[in-house]
Structure formats: C-alpha cells, structure tokens
Amino acid sequence: MVSEVARDVTQPAFIEACEQRFTKVFGFAPSRDEVRSWQRSWPALMSTLCSAGLGELRVLLEYSLPATGERIDALVVGEAPDGRLCTVVIELKQWTSVQTSPYRPGMAKIGQRTVQHPARQVRGYVRYLQDWISRDEIPLLADGITVLHDAGPELIHQLQEGVAHGAADFPLLGRDDLAAEPSREALAERLGCATLQPAPQQSIKAFLDAEHRPSPALLARAGQVIEGNDAFTLLGDQDLALQEVWHSVKASQERGTRSTIVVTGGPGTGKTVIACRLLGDLCRTPHANPRLLSPSGTLTRQLKRTVGQTSRGLITTFTDKIPTGVTADSIVLLDEAHRARTYPDHSRGAFPLTLGKLLNQASVAVLFLDEQQIVRPTEGVTLDELEQHARDQDRAFSHIDLTTQFRCNGSSAYHQWIDQFLRPEGPAAPWAGSDYDLAVIGDPDQFTHWVIAHTNNGRTARITAGFCWPWESQAAPPLRPEVEISWSGPEGPGTWARPWNARIEETDLDHPQVPGRPYWATDAGGHEQVGCIYTAQGMEYAYNVVIIGNDLVRRGDKWVARPDKSFDSAFKNILPDRYLRYALNSYRVLATRGTRGTRLYSTDPETQAHLETLLPQHDRRPDQS
Structure with a gap:
C-alpha cells in the first residue's frame, strides 16, 4: 500500500530490497543514477499521495511494459466507482530547467539529452495499458500524470506550452501543485485519484498475472x-x-x-x-x-x-x-x-x-x-x-x-554487374547498362557537388563509406569531421572532410540540421554527414555515393582485404581471408541503396584506376543532375 511505502521509503533497507528485486526481475542491476532518482523522487511522491488521503491505494514501482522494454516509474492502482480496476500512470521528473522548441513539441532537452516530452511519454504508457492488458477478463481504466516535484510554475508553463497534439489530456504537476490546498480532496483530484477506492486483492492479482498481448x-x-x-x-x-x-x-x-x-x-x-x-x-x-x-x-x-x-x-x-x-x-x-x-x-x-x-x-x-x-x-x-x-x-x-527487384531503378543489369564486380576474384566486366545512372567519380569535390545538386532539387542523396576512419566524435552534435580524404588532381592537391552521422537516437534540439542516427537516410541535413554500413543497411535514397576505403583494394584480378585498415571493432584480430567476405558484402550493401543513381570512388589509387576501366566518367558539367 502507499502508506506502507511512505513509512519505509527513506530506510536504506527498503532501497536495497528494491535493488535486489530489480536485478532479479530484469536480469541486470539498476544504475547508480537510477537508485539516486528513487531516493529523491519516491519519498516526495509518497508524501504527496498520503497528503491526498490515498494511503490505502496500491502502488507499483518500476512497473514493466514487456512488449516495449520500458518501465513506468509508479503506477497507482485502485477501484473506480463502477467496479473496474483503475490505474494511474505517474512519470516522475526531478527537472528544474528544460529546453523545448516550438518546432519539435513532442521533445525536450535535459542537459545533453534529447528526450520525449513527459506528457507524450505518459500518453504512450496509458495507451499501452489499454492496448495490451485491458480485455474482457480485465476491464481496465487507465489515466496518467507527470509529477515534477522540484519544478516551479515557470517550468510547468513552459512544458505545457510544448505539449504535442494528443498529449494535452495528461496533466503536468509542479512543486506548487503538490500541496493539499485548498483541500486534500483537491490534491487527489489533481493526481487523478479522487474517485478511487482500494481494489480487492483478487483484482490486483489478476492485473499482475495478466498476459501482455495486443488487444x-x-x-x-x-x-x-x-x-x-x-x-x-x-x-x-x-x-x-x-x-x-x-x-x-x-x-x-x-x-x-x-x-x-x-x-x-x-x-x-x-x-x-x-x-x-x-x-x-x-x-x-x-x-x-x-x-x-x-x-x-x-x-x-x-x-x-x-x-x-x-x-x-x-x-x-x-x-x-x-x-x-x-x-x-x-x-x-x-x-x-x-x-x-x-x-x-x-x-x-x-x-x-x-x-x-x-x-x-x-x-x-x-x-x-x-x-x-x-x-x-x-x-x-x-x-x-x-x-x-x-x-x-x-x-x-x-x-x-524473390527475384524481381524494384530498387536501383529496377535495373537487373546493375545488380548483376555489382554482384560480378564484388566477386572475390576473376575479371570484372565494364558496365554496359543504360537503365541506371552509374559512374566512377574523380574526387570528393565532384561527388559533394553531385549530392548537393540533387538535394537542392528536392531529391534524397547520401554519402556512405567503409569504416576506414576513426569514429571518436561525441554522440551528439557538434560532430568532428573524422572522414578525411586527401588527393591530387589536375588542379592540385585537395583535402575533404566530413563527420560520420550522429550516434544519438533522436535529433538534437540545438542541431536540427543533424538527424539522429535512425533518420540519417531520410531526414533533411543527412547529406552533410557520412553514413556507414550500420546506418545505411535496410535504408534507401535516390542518389548514392560510395567511398571504398583502404580496407578493400583491387590487385590484379582479385580483391584484397586489409582488416588492419578498418576502424570497426567487430573485426579486431580477424584474418584477411575471413574479413574479405564481410568487406565485399558491406560494399555491396552500400552500393545498392540508391534507387536512381550511384557514384563509386576509391581512396586507393590502384582501385580507383580499376574503377575507371569499368565505368563511365562522371559528367562534371555544373548542370548535370
């Protein structure tokens, strides 16, 4: 019961027992930061619930939503007047300041982390309970709130202004909202629990034993x-x-x-x-x-x-x-x-x-x-x-x-050519197809111009590369230009550098022009970063540049793998003969992302010369698209 937790929550033994239970249930120990958040937020929440006269209701802490891998901070459980079980999702935040943007109302930034807006987070939890548990045998009501027990009215107002469409029905309660004024009944109303009574034990057990499956x-x-x-x-x-x-x-x-x-x-x-x-x-x-x-x-x-x-x-x-x-x-x-x-x-x-x-x-x-x-x-x-x-x-x-393919302009000729081109050994035939825009490109300045021209024309164009440069930049922008290529051409030496794509899951509010990793292939600004095999695989875009790095070079009639030139930790201490399969597969994946056109470029002069014997030269005319 809430009153039992309120009595014990400040005791070290209670927190230790929760840590042990957490480890047993989830298979790993909670982080130190998570335990500290329990120690700060749980007492504040329990005190508020008791002040609202809700001490006899049940509360579940760190309630798991198995189908999503997420957890609800606290779930208050009671019985509604019509006899149905009612759950109130409570998301706990210790925020005292936050950054929001009118351009991304569903997100917020805390320190260096871009996260879901808490009202949107609560809405998702409520929908889960309705969609995965509430059925005929367990008719369930679900509601939710966010408790920001350290937040002043200015922060609450800022977050209310930034609530995304559809999440406005889930209140945000700050420090001033958690007092029992003008009455404890009013506080219970703000907490969404005013009409709840203690639920029978059999109803609680049925809820805890319920199978989580889609309704x-x-x-x-x-x-x-x-x-x-x-x-x-x-x-x-x-x-x-x-x-x-x-x-x-x-x-x-x-x-x-x-x-x-x-x-x-x-x-x-x-x-x-x-x-x-x-x-x-x-x-x-x-x-x-x-x-x-x-x-x-x-x-x-x-x-x-x-x-x-x-x-x-x-x-x-x-x-x-x-x-x-x-x-x-x-x-x-x-x-x-x-x-x-x-x-x-x-x-x-x-x-x-x-x-x-x-x-x-x-x-x-x-x-x-x-x-x-x-x-x-x-x-x-x-x-x-x-x-x-x-x-x-x-x-x-x-x-x-499946034999008929629809990417690469539907060109079977291109797929056959790329398969032959990336065989471990044997001669490669020159490209003779006419139904796909394929060429070798002379230097990074040329493919940069090509990508920008397509982007300006409203088409998606991306640059990808083998994992042949370090990737030590921080996960969130600003990103360091770690993919660096130097070359000598007719106009003299040149140096080109771009960052790898961001590693964060969501686009950073301060850098909207740098997509989060899952959206590098599709969102605006992705053409300014270089994607790797793990970012590009499974994606597609209209125009595609592939930089073949020094981990795969052509020598005579065969490909030579050089795993020592790879910065991918997955291939540490791997032998070249075994690495060859993975390198050929990786470049095959990169070379088949473009639906309309591809440009190939190698940082190894001998391999670049090999490409030039097989492919037409990229047309350097400025208006060429």
Missing part, C-alpha cells in the same frame, strides 16, 4: 494503418510472394503445425514491404498475436515512424532477448534476419541460442533473409542453417525466393 482493437487499428499506407504498396511479384507466404502461414495454422518460412531476396526485392503488409493481414485475423521484429534499430524506428504509435509493441527490435508476449500461437516476422545476433560466433558452434529460442517459441516464424548482407562475424544465419534447425526441431519448412 483486438490495437490489431484492427494497426491493420487499417498498414492497409491504407502507400509506403507499403506491393507491385507485381511482391504481391505474388505475399500471397505465397500468406498461404504457407494459413496452412500451418489450419494444420496446427509449427513451421519456419524463409523468404530470400536481394536488395530491393521488397522483403520489408512484404513483411509489413503481412503484419497488416495478420492484424485483421481473429485471435492473432503477431510481431514484426528486426535486429536493426534503425529500420525498427523508421517502420514505427511510418506506421505511427499504432505499432507500439507490435514492431520492435530483436537483439539478445525474446520479446515478451511471443507465445505458442504467435506468428513472428523477422525482417533482416541476416543481421540477427549470433554471439559469440555460431560458425564455431551450434545454432544461435536466442534466435533458436525465438523460432521454437512461435507457432510460425517467417524470416526475410539475404545472406550477402551478412556484414560482421557476430551476425548472420544462412538458409541451410535455418532449414536444418527446422528439421532438428520438427518444424515444417518452406522457402520462397
């Missing part, structure tokens, strides 16, 4: 959004592939068999679009419990942005933990399965443990795979390995191969 209403909304989104329109063979996957899924459901379906295809064959449309179809299926997962946080964030808040919990990142709520009736879609983590290095042992558990837990697993996009030793699984795993686990197995 029919959530699935219906998600299905409608995906169905009506032009970004997920299927063309030609993509629709045929979708139907084939869907029939395989339905067959497995009707027969009650557990199955693994692998969809293979190169860049631009529509794997992600098919995965999203399949999710939409599943969301409209009765009793569905689908998930769309990706090992790529960048792709996950882009998909969430496209689908919107409706996707909360349905689309999530898969790393080293199985998302909560994946059950024996779940259908799991794993996009970019070639990026699934395989720690420590499954090529030296058994099938990847976490991936295996995910597949075994789901009724049907659909994996979208391109083996030629495996770009590091601790990632990647092959079609043969997935088929063998299915047999070992007595799962039905089927394979669907």
Whole structure:
C-alpha cells in the first residue's frame, strides 16, 4: 500500500530490497543514477499521495511494459466507482530547467539529452495499458500524470506550452501543485485519484498475472494503418510472394503445425514491404498475436515512424532477448534476419541460442533473409542453417525466393554487374547498362557537388563509406569531421572532410540540421554527414555515393582485404581471408541503396584506376543532375 511505502521509503533497507528485486526481475542491476532518482523522487511522491488521503491505494514501482522494454516509474492502482480496476500512470521528473522548441513539441532537452516530452511519454504508457492488458477478463481504466516535484510554475508553463497534439489530456504537476490546498480532496483530484477506492486483492492479482498481448482493437487499428499506407504498396511479384507466404502461414495454422518460412531476396526485392503488409493481414485475423521484429534499430524506428504509435509493441527490435508476449500461437516476422545476433560466433558452434529460442517459441516464424548482407562475424544465419534447425526441431519448412527487384531503378543489369564486380576474384566486366545512372567519380569535390545538386532539387542523396576512419566524435552534435580524404588532381592537391552521422537516437534540439542516427537516410541535413554500413543497411535514397576505403583494394584480378585498415571493432584480430567476405558484402550493401543513381570512388589509387576501366566518367558539367 502507499502508506506502507511512505513509512519505509527513506530506510536504506527498503532501497536495497528494491535493488535486489530489480536485478532479479530484469536480469541486470539498476544504475547508480537510477537508485539516486528513487531516493529523491519516491519519498516526495509518497508524501504527496498520503497528503491526498490515498494511503490505502496500491502502488507499483518500476512497473514493466514487456512488449516495449520500458518501465513506468509508479503506477497507482485502485477501484473506480463502477467496479473496474483503475490505474494511474505517474512519470516522475526531478527537472528544474528544460529546453523545448516550438518546432519539435513532442521533445525536450535535459542537459545533453534529447528526450520525449513527459506528457507524450505518459500518453504512450496509458495507451499501452489499454492496448495490451485491458480485455474482457480485465476491464481496465487507465489515466496518467507527470509529477515534477522540484519544478516551479515557470517550468510547468513552459512544458505545457510544448505539449504535442494528443498529449494535452495528461496533466503536468509542479512543486506548487503538490500541496493539499485548498483541500486534500483537491490534491487527489489533481493526481487523478479522487474517485478511487482500494481494489480487492483478487483484482490486483489478476492485473499482475495478466498476459501482455495486443488487444483486438490495437490489431484492427494497426491493420487499417498498414492497409491504407502507400509506403507499403506491393507491385507485381511482391504481391505474388505475399500471397505465397500468406498461404504457407494459413496452412500451418489450419494444420496446427509449427513451421519456419524463409523468404530470400536481394536488395530491393521488397522483403520489408512484404513483411509489413503481412503484419497488416495478420492484424485483421481473429485471435492473432503477431510481431514484426528486426535486429536493426534503425529500420525498427523508421517502420514505427511510418506506421505511427499504432505499432507500439507490435514492431520492435530483436537483439539478445525474446520479446515478451511471443507465445505458442504467435506468428513472428523477422525482417533482416541476416543481421540477427549470433554471439559469440555460431560458425564455431551450434545454432544461435536466442534466435533458436525465438523460432521454437512461435507457432510460425517467417524470416526475410539475404545472406550477402551478412556484414560482421557476430551476425548472420544462412538458409541451410535455418532449414536444418527446422528439421532438428520438427518444424515444417518452406522457402520462397524473390527475384524481381524494384530498387536501383529496377535495373537487373546493375545488380548483376555489382554482384560480378564484388566477386572475390576473376575479371570484372565494364558496365554496359543504360537503365541506371552509374559512374566512377574523380574526387570528393565532384561527388559533394553531385549530392548537393540533387538535394537542392528536392531529391534524397547520401554519402556512405567503409569504416576506414576513426569514429571518436561525441554522440551528439557538434560532430568532428573524422572522414578525411586527401588527393591530387589536375588542379592540385585537395583535402575533404566530413563527420560520420550522429550516434544519438533522436535529433538534437540545438542541431536540427543533424538527424539522429535512425533518420540519417531520410531526414533533411543527412547529406552533410557520412553514413556507414550500420546506418545505411535496410535504408534507401535516390542518389548514392560510395567511398571504398583502404580496407578493400583491387590487385590484379582479385580483391584484397586489409582488416588492419578498418576502424570497426567487430573485426579486431580477424584474418584477411575471413574479413574479405564481410568487406565485399558491406560494399555491396552500400552500393545498392540508391534507387536512381550511384557514384563509386576509391581512396586507393590502384582501385580507383580499376574503377575507371569499368565505368563511365562522371559528367562534371555544373548542370548535370
């Protein structure tokens, strides 16, 4: 009860017990900063709740929302007058100052961190409780507030002015709002708890034991959004592939068999679009419990942005933990399965443990795979390995191969050429295609001009490079120009330098021209930074510059890998013969991001000369687009 916590919260033994419980529940210890925030915020909150006469209500601290990996600071639980269980989300902040911007009303900046506006954060938590727990067997009311117990009225007013659309219904309470004036009933009203009574123990237990799974209403909304989104329109063979996957899924459901379906295809064959449309179809299926997962946080964030808040919990990142709520009736879609983590290095042992558990837990697993996009030793699984795993686990197995591709202007000639160009050895044929804008470019000044010209014309254009320069700049802007190239041309020596993309997840309020890492490929200003394989993979843009660094050079009729020239810690102490596969795959990925045109450039003179024998020279005319 609130009164029990209020009695004990200032005692060291209580905090120590919470630390132990936290570690047991979540599998890792809370940080020192987090524990200090408990020590400051919990007493203030409990004192306020008791002053409002709410001591007999229940409170849950650090309540987990498993489908999202997030936690609610405090959740007050009581019974509403109509007998339903009612939860009030409380987000605790110790803020005394904050930076907001009218151009980004859903965000706030605290120190060097750009974070969600607290009212928007609370809205998301409330929606989760409604969408993932509230069902016929647990009819649940949910509301929420933010308690800023150190904030004065000026800060509260500033935050209220910066509330994003849709979050204004979730109050922000500052220091002056937490006094029992003019009465404790008024304080209880401000806290959203005025009508609540203590809930029966059986109702509390039912809530704590509830399975977190998407409600029919959530699935219906998600299905409608995906169905009506032009970004997920299927063309030609993509629709045929979708139907084939869907029939395989339905067959497995009707027969009650557990199955693994692998969809293979190169860049631009529509794997992600098919995965999203399949999710939409599943969301409209009765009793569905689908998930769309990706090992790529960048792709996950882009998909969430496209689908919107409706996707909360349905689309999530898969790393080293199985998302909560994946059950024996779940259908799991794993996009970019070639990026699934395989720690420590499954090529030296058994099938990847976490991936295996995910597949075994789901009724049907659909994996979208391109083996030629495996770009590091601790990632990647092959079609043969997935088929063998299915047999070992007595799962039905089927394979669907996508052949028609829609990226790179739909040019099969370009994809065939890039595949041949990046073979480990053997002669490479000159580019003879006419349906894709491909050329070698002479120096960084030229490709900078090319990118700016396209950007000024309203097209997306990006520069990418191999990981051949240090990346020591701080995560948030201002960024240091660490990618530096010196060259000698007809007009004399030149030096070019640009920063890598930012590593922060959200765009910094002070530097809106520098997108956060997940949005480098799509948002304004991204053309001013250089993207790497981990930023560009899974993304696309109209025009593409690829800088081949000194980690991959051409010598005679073969490629030579030089891992000592890579600054990627994933390849520390790797042998050149093994590194070659990852380097070739990485540059293949970078070279297939551009939907309309690509320019290739090598920092190694001999490799640049090789490119010049195979590709037309970039047209240097100023008006060339």
